[in-house]
Each structure stands twice: as C-alpha cells, then as structure tokens.
Amino acid sequence: MDEWRPSACILCECNCGVEILVGPSGSFDKIRGDKLHPASHGYTCNKALRLDRYQNGRTERLTRPLRKAPDGTFEEVSWQTAIAEIAGRLKELPGESIFYYGGGGQGNHLGGAYATATMKAYGAKYRSSALAQEKTGEFWVSARMLGAPTRSDFEHCEVAVFVGKNPYQSHGFPRARAVLKEIGKDPARSMIVIDPVRTETAELADFHLRIRPGTDVYLLTAMAAVLVQEKLIDEDWLAEHADGLEKVRATLAAVAVGRYCAIAGVEEDLVRAASRRIASASSVAVTEDLGVQMNRDSTVVSYVQRLLWLLTGNLAVPGTQYVFSNLAPIARDRGHKVGEGPVSPVAGAKIISGLVPCNVIAEEILTDHPARYRAMLVESSNPAHSLADSAAMRSALQALDLLVVIDVAMTETARLADYVLPAPTQFEKWEATFFTFDFPRNIFHLRKPVVRAPEGPLPEPEIHARLVEASGALPPGVVAPLREAAVRGRAEFAEAFLNLLGAEPRLARLAPVLLYRTLGPTLPDGAAAAAVLWGAAHTFVQENPAGVKRAGYGEGLEAGERLFDAIVSSPHGVVTTDDEHEETWRRLKGRRIQLDLPEFLAEVAGLGDRPERAGDAEWPFVLSAGERRAFTANTIIRDPDWRRRDAEGALRIAPSDAARLGLATGDRAVLSTRRGSVEVVVEPTDRMRPGHISLPNGFGLDHPDPESGRVVTGIAPNELTSSEARDPYAGTPWHKHVPARLTPLTAGT
CATH class of the missing domain: 2.40.40.20 (Barwin-like endoglucanases)
Incomplete structure (x- = not known):
C-alpha cells in the first residue's frame, strides 16, 4: 500500500496526471504531479492535491440499487430487480420520449461511451449534457467557419488573448499557471485579457480590457474594426484561404469604434493599442470561456472573436490556432445554417452537436405535448442543481413518468429519482478523459483503478450492458462466438466482429456493449471498460495516419492494434499523434474559411442601431x-x-x-x-x-x-x-x- 499509483485530476478538463500514495484504509495520504504524464509533466495546481475529499470526504455514498417506494422513501433492491423493472418501464414508452442527460464529467467518460448503445436499444433520440450550457454556440460557429473545432497554442504564442476566461483558476490548457507566468515575464510576449473582473490572469496581463458585463460583442467588434480600418489585416493570407472578406470588410469599416468602446466601458486608446499588438505579432492564440459563453450575445461573440485571429492569419502555424486529432470526439457539428438541422420536439430549439439546449429541458417536459420527454436517464450529472432555474427543473424531473439516475452519491437529482443505480468513484474503476486537445503531440490517458470499489456499485459500462441486454435488442447467440474468437486472438476477433456487422448492420448501434461483452474479458487487469477504445483506435488511425505514424505506431491495421495496446498498457498515458502544423489544413479537407456567416454578420452590422441599455x-x-x-x-x-x-x-x-x-x-x-x-x-x-x-x-x-x-x-x-x-x-x-x-x-x- 506504500506505492505511488498513477491517475489524473478530475476537477477540470485538463485532467493533469497525478500520482497518489494510498494509505491502508484507502485514504489518499499524498498526491503529487505525475512527471511521466505526457501532457502535464508533473504540473498540478492546488485543487488536485485535495482529491481525498472526493474519494473519502463526507458524502452520502451509494452502494446498493434503490427504488422509490410509494411513500417517497427509498428501498434497496437487487441489481436484477432494478434492471428488469427499469427495462420494462422504458419499453412501455415511445423511444423518442426517453431523454438521456450526462455521459461523463471531467475525466469520467468511459461510461458515456456505452450510453449510446442504451439509447439505441430503447429507441431514444434526444440527449444533452453540460456542454450544452457552455460550448455549443462555439462548436456551431467553428463548424460553419472552418468545418472543425480548433484549439490554441498558448505555450508558444507571442500574444495570448483570453476572452471571458481566467485560466489561472479555470485552466483549459496544459500547465496553465506556469505558461501564464512565462508569458507575463517575457518582454517579447504580451497578454490581453477581456474581462470585467480583475482576475489573477488579468493581473499578469499587458492589456486588461475591463469591460462592462455583457458588452463583449461591442468590444470585440471594435477590435476587429480597428484591424480593418487601420489596414492591419493579412490580405495575402486571406486571399489564399478565406471567402467572404469583402462583406466583412464593409461591415467593419462602418463601425464607430469610439462609440463601441464607450458602450463597453474601455478607453478607445487602450482598445486600439491591444488591436495593433495583435496585428503586429508573429503568432496570436485566442480562447473564450464561460464568461462570454454564458453571457449575452454568446454565439455572436464566438463569431467575432474568430474574426480577430482569422483576419490576421493566425491559424496552422506555431503559437496560433490548430485543428487537433481526437481519439474519442466529444462533439461534432455539421454546421447547419439558422433554420436548418434538427430541433427539439416541443420548444423547437436548435440541436447543436447532437445536444438539446439545457435551458429548454424543463420546457420539453412540463407540457401536454404528445412528443414531450416522459423519461430521463441521468448519468454522472446533477441537473436539479446544475441547470438554470432549479425550481422549474425539480418540477420537471418530478413530472416524468420515469427518472433513473446513475451516480456515486445521493445528489439532489438522485433524491427525485424512481431508481438510483450506484457506480464506483472515478478512482475505483477504469476511466479516461476524452478532453484530448493537445498539439502537436496529442495524448490519451486510460487510468487504472487506484483503490478497490466497495461491494455493490457497478461500473457504468456494466450497467449499460445489462440495460441493453434487458431491452431484447441484442439477439441471442451473438455474444458467445465473438467472445470465443476474442480468446483465440485479436485478428480472428476483428474478422468475426466486422463480418457480424456486415451481415447485421443494425448491430453497429450496439457496438460498445458488444465489444465490452466479447473483447472486454480478454483485456488485462480487468480493463473490460476499455474495449470500446479498440474501435476508436482503429478509426483514429484511419483519420490521422501521418500523425499516428510519426508517434511510432506504424500504418494500417497494425497501427490500430499497436495504439490500442499502448493505451491499455500505459498507466501514465500515451502520445497518440505527433503532428506537423500543416496537418491542420489536411483536417480542414481543402475547405476554405468562411468569414461571412450572414446571420451573425447582420447582428454585427446592427449593433449600432441597438438602443443603449x-x-x-x-x-x-x-x-x-x-x-x-x-x-x-x-x-x-x-x-x-x-x-x-x-x-x-x-x-x-x-x-x-x-x-x-x-x-x-x-x-x-x-x-x-x-x-x-x-x-x-x-x-x-x-x-x-x-x-x-x-x-x-x-x-x-x-x-x-x-x-x-x-x-x-x-x-x-x-x-x-x-x-x-x-x-x-x-x-x-x-x-x-x-x-x-x-x-x-x-x-x-
């Protein structure tokens, strides 16, 4: 019990590698950064060092399945009873009325990868997660402008721009505090912070544009207008890579920069100086976060902040924006225009990256509309606490025909549930993070259990497998031959698995559970939950052949197997791709950048006509x-x-x-x-x-x-x-x- 055990912090998207010294009673006696982690390299902030409060702190831990009795209390039931009753009640409902919420929090993603099979087994169509409270507008804008999501290289940039973000506390990129301090100390580099609060990051900045809350769109538009009006844009780069410049130029040329700065509450001279610093830099990295993503004009802000770095050509070179590889994408959007694409059944709200906006969920339930959501499966999430208007959300959850919660503790949402299914903590099971955005060397970290789970809880992949099996969607006789093939070897298993899906294409929707039940038992150290990553590894190799080869895995089918084996056998994480910066252009697939998004450019053009608040x-x-x-x-x-x-x-x-x-x-x-x-x-x-x-x-x-x-x-x-x-x-x-x-x-x- 005196060995340091590798794992990861679960408190933000970075999931920095940590090592934990576990005491005889299961306590986390000491925590330190993992120097062998390929992204964080031993870095960690103060928050990770207190993770014992998550594993062993005061909480109402769940250890047995619970069913709500008629008097509102909970009674323990067996797993067999809980799964059978839940499956029976779900099968009585129209599939499109079953709503899935969650799929993993920070560093708790493997369960969510299996939830897709449960949704398909019962015909569920609609889902959401915390991402729809924050990132969907940005996803959508990025899909329409570039065709892919981007991230930013702050470690190597000359100028760093943070819009509504305080990475000193929220992090968002590796070694955040160390990188911020490096930029702050280097006289050749600059930092621009747009935030009404004098944050820890703002204190390190060369330019703190301390705006009035909610006026970000005016300030960013003023900055983009300075670039156009002072002829600071990269004309040659834009001619080679982008369309729509003339309409954007005409709109920004008409902007009254001084008036917009006054509305934002920032001195015009400071705004112009910051804009000129962006234009003069060899590399600019820009990011936004919840300060604007949960604020007025959030989607338009996502559009205008991209204009800042696109007008100055800051893409696909070191220190700028890049398109990353991703072993398990958390969201992909097709970039439908306004008025196009899927919408929610009652409110008609736009569904972005497959996610229903969180703010309409209660509205979708509290109605007599025939297509209302009537059942919810909530996994590793607490919408009764985390979504807007908690009172309305509680009423909506109570109005459901069925609410099933999968979680570690008795949360506010779990108390409203008809069934509560206990899961191990993130340190008691095989887990991973799908927030893998690094470049040029991207990573993936599959984590072994640090301590043993108590008797009673089941890991989410097992829960989903049982729910799928109870649905009747998995034909009898399918699993055994695949399991036997997996025992004989991976090559024979791959052939049998692909032949099955070729003969029965509808089973592809249940692939995660099929892999878990067949390939899973053959994986070392009880790593059955990692089985879903086998298919992901092979798809990843097909999508990123050059980066995978440079990372040392070779080519073709053998590369997929080598990558998967490396993931399963490397407790500190592995490099999945080693990219060149030109890879960004390949991932954009020859698409030209679209500067003119008509709906959003019209919003920018109309800012001057808005009545001042x-x-x-x-x-x-x-x-x-x-x-x-x-x-x-x-x-x-x-x-x-x-x-x-x-x-x-x-x-x-x-x-x-x-x-x-x-x-x-x-x-x-x-x-x-x-x-x-x-x-x-x-x-x-x-x-x-x-x-x-x-x-x-x-x-x-x-x-x-x-x-x-x-x-x-x-x-x-x-x-x-x-x-x-x-x-x-x-x-x-x-x-x-x-x-x-x-x-x-x-x-x-």
Whole structure:
C-alpha cells in the first residue's frame, strides 16, 4: 500500500496526471504531479492535491440499487430487480420520449461511451449534457467557419488573448499557471485579457480590457474594426484561404469604434493599442470561456472573436490556432445554417452537436405535448442543481413518468429519482478523459483503478450492458462466438466482429456493449471498460495516419492494434499523434474559411442601431452566477472541507457599491433576482467593477453531518437563474448576466 499509483485530476478538463500514495484504509495520504504524464509533466495546481475529499470526504455514498417506494422513501433492491423493472418501464414508452442527460464529467467518460448503445436499444433520440450550457454556440460557429473545432497554442504564442476566461483558476490548457507566468515575464510576449473582473490572469496581463458585463460583442467588434480600418489585416493570407472578406470588410469599416468602446466601458486608446499588438505579432492564440459563453450575445461573440485571429492569419502555424486529432470526439457539428438541422420536439430549439439546449429541458417536459420527454436517464450529472432555474427543473424531473439516475452519491437529482443505480468513484474503476486537445503531440490517458470499489456499485459500462441486454435488442447467440474468437486472438476477433456487422448492420448501434461483452474479458487487469477504445483506435488511425505514424505506431491495421495496446498498457498515458502544423489544413479537407456567416454578420452590422441599455432601478446589479475561484471547481466534491478559503462562498462586490449600501466584509445581505432571494455573506473587493457582483460555483450542495444531519454550504447559483434568459441561437444560458439587487440585513433581522 506504500506505492505511488498513477491517475489524473478530475476537477477540470485538463485532467493533469497525478500520482497518489494510498494509505491502508484507502485514504489518499499524498498526491503529487505525475512527471511521466505526457501532457502535464508533473504540473498540478492546488485543487488536485485535495482529491481525498472526493474519494473519502463526507458524502452520502451509494452502494446498493434503490427504488422509490410509494411513500417517497427509498428501498434497496437487487441489481436484477432494478434492471428488469427499469427495462420494462422504458419499453412501455415511445423511444423518442426517453431523454438521456450526462455521459461523463471531467475525466469520467468511459461510461458515456456505452450510453449510446442504451439509447439505441430503447429507441431514444434526444440527449444533452453540460456542454450544452457552455460550448455549443462555439462548436456551431467553428463548424460553419472552418468545418472543425480548433484549439490554441498558448505555450508558444507571442500574444495570448483570453476572452471571458481566467485560466489561472479555470485552466483549459496544459500547465496553465506556469505558461501564464512565462508569458507575463517575457518582454517579447504580451497578454490581453477581456474581462470585467480583475482576475489573477488579468493581473499578469499587458492589456486588461475591463469591460462592462455583457458588452463583449461591442468590444470585440471594435477590435476587429480597428484591424480593418487601420489596414492591419493579412490580405495575402486571406486571399489564399478565406471567402467572404469583402462583406466583412464593409461591415467593419462602418463601425464607430469610439462609440463601441464607450458602450463597453474601455478607453478607445487602450482598445486600439491591444488591436495593433495583435496585428503586429508573429503568432496570436485566442480562447473564450464561460464568461462570454454564458453571457449575452454568446454565439455572436464566438463569431467575432474568430474574426480577430482569422483576419490576421493566425491559424496552422506555431503559437496560433490548430485543428487537433481526437481519439474519442466529444462533439461534432455539421454546421447547419439558422433554420436548418434538427430541433427539439416541443420548444423547437436548435440541436447543436447532437445536444438539446439545457435551458429548454424543463420546457420539453412540463407540457401536454404528445412528443414531450416522459423519461430521463441521468448519468454522472446533477441537473436539479446544475441547470438554470432549479425550481422549474425539480418540477420537471418530478413530472416524468420515469427518472433513473446513475451516480456515486445521493445528489439532489438522485433524491427525485424512481431508481438510483450506484457506480464506483472515478478512482475505483477504469476511466479516461476524452478532453484530448493537445498539439502537436496529442495524448490519451486510460487510468487504472487506484483503490478497490466497495461491494455493490457497478461500473457504468456494466450497467449499460445489462440495460441493453434487458431491452431484447441484442439477439441471442451473438455474444458467445465473438467472445470465443476474442480468446483465440485479436485478428480472428476483428474478422468475426466486422463480418457480424456486415451481415447485421443494425448491430453497429450496439457496438460498445458488444465489444465490452466479447473483447472486454480478454483485456488485462480487468480493463473490460476499455474495449470500446479498440474501435476508436482503429478509426483514429484511419483519420490521422501521418500523425499516428510519426508517434511510432506504424500504418494500417497494425497501427490500430499497436495504439490500442499502448493505451491499455500505459498507466501514465500515451502520445497518440505527433503532428506537423500543416496537418491542420489536411483536417480542414481543402475547405476554405468562411468569414461571412450572414446571420451573425447582420447582428454585427446592427449593433449600432441597438438602443443603449439604460440603468434598471429595480435590478441595479449584474450578477455572475458561478465564478471560479481558488477553491471551487466542479460540483463533484460535495464535502466543503476541501476548501481552505472562502468557506461560505462570499458574494463579491465593488468597494464603492458596498460603501453605498453600508456593507463591510462579513456582513450579510439579501441577494434577489427575478427567480428568488437568498441570504449571502459579502466580500468587498477591488477585483469587481461597480455594478457587478459574483457568486462562486461549486456551492449549494448538501453533505451529511453527524450532529445536525444534512447541511447545505453556500448558495446554489441556479436557484437564482432563469431558463428563459438564454442565447437566441444556441440556447446557452446567461448565467454571467443575471439582473439582481442587494438589500443589507439590519441588526437583529
């Protein structure tokens, strides 16, 4: 028990490699960065070092399947009973009325790879996840402009631009804090931060464009207009690679830069200087995050920020944007135009990358529409807490004919379920992350269990396999021959598997479970959950032959087998592709960049005609609901003891606003929005602009307490947010722009 065991942090998308020293009782006695991890190289932030609070902290751990009794309490049932009853009830419902939510959080993805088979087995068509609260607008814009998603090379860029992002806390790329400090110390490099908050990243920046909340589209449009009006764009590069320049040029030439800067609340000279710095740089890396993706004009902002780096030719060279390889893509979008492509059955909301907008889920349920969602399968997610307007979401979940939750702990959503199916923690099972965006050397990390799971829970692939089998969709006699072929060898198995799918194409939809039941038992160390990666590895080799070959796996079918074997046998992670920068162009498949997206360019052209927003006496503040801070991450750690600071999750407010209201540090006030009111503790800080207040994410969860039973720490932000406040294109929520007011609590109240 005294060995260091490799794994990964699960608190953000980077999933940095860690090593864990496990004590005799299963405690994580020490945690350190894994120097052998091919992306993080031993780096980790302060959050990962307290992961014992996830594995062994105070939480209401689930260990047996539960069924809700008529009186609302839960009773334990056997796995056989739970699976049989769930399958029976699902088969009674129209498949299109079954809705799937989840599929993995950070570093918890293998289960989601098997959920597709369960959906197909029961005829389910609609799904969503947390990505539809954040990234779908960006996915859609990228698909329409370039045909593929991109990421940014901050490690090598001359100029780094962060739009609504504080990577010092939210990370988002390897070694984030170290890279930020390197840029900040190098006089030849510059950092531009667009954020109303003076974040830790903004403090390192050369240019902090401290905008008024919700005016990002004006500021970014002004910056793009400076590039056009001062003739700073890369004409030759654009002529070679892009279409639509003249319409974009004409629109931006008409922009009143000074007026837009005034609306955004940033000095025009500073905006022009930042824009010129972008134009003069040999390489510019740009990224956006939740500060704009959960804000007004989010999809249009995603469009305009891309214009900044496309107009200056910052693609496919070191230090700019690139198109990455991806062993297991988490989302792909076809780039349908407005008014085209699939929509949700009741609200008619645009479905992007296969995901229904989260903000319409309750609306899709709380109706008498014949196509309403009537059942939900929720996996590794907590929509009763994490989605907008928690009260409405709770009502929707309670209105379902059937709610099934697969999770580790008794969450707010699990308490509303008809059946709760327990799963091991992320350190008790084989797991992986599908957030693999590195370049030129991309990686994949399959992780072994660090500690043994308790008796009772089943890993998600096993749960999905049992649900598929109980559906009757898997014909009898199919599994045994494939399993026998797998025992005889991988080559014979591959031939048998492909022959089966050729003869029975409909079984391809159940391929994950077929692989799990046949190839899975032959994998070493109980790694059956990794079976789904076999097919992914072979597809990956076909899509990325040059990068795979440079990474040392060879070519063709043998490369797929070598890559898969390396993934399964490498506890620290493996390099999957070693790309040249020209690979970006190959992945774009000869497509020219589309600068003119008519709907969004029309929005940009119409900005000058929008009436300026007047102050609202009833709601004088803009609340950002869900700020990332030093000891907040996702909500996977329910035990509040992991936080060393800001135990209650204070409301941050500008000192001038606090003084006007007579509030000091530690005072309490009532925070109100159109959806509700809560009591908060106040922290005046000059990090905040006047009129702007913020609550941290990760709070408002309850945990068991031996003295008082169940205790809630801090404020659940979605008790204050509205599902109607959402982007008109992608449906993403406006969590960072919630109208609010603050009322001091007088003594004795």
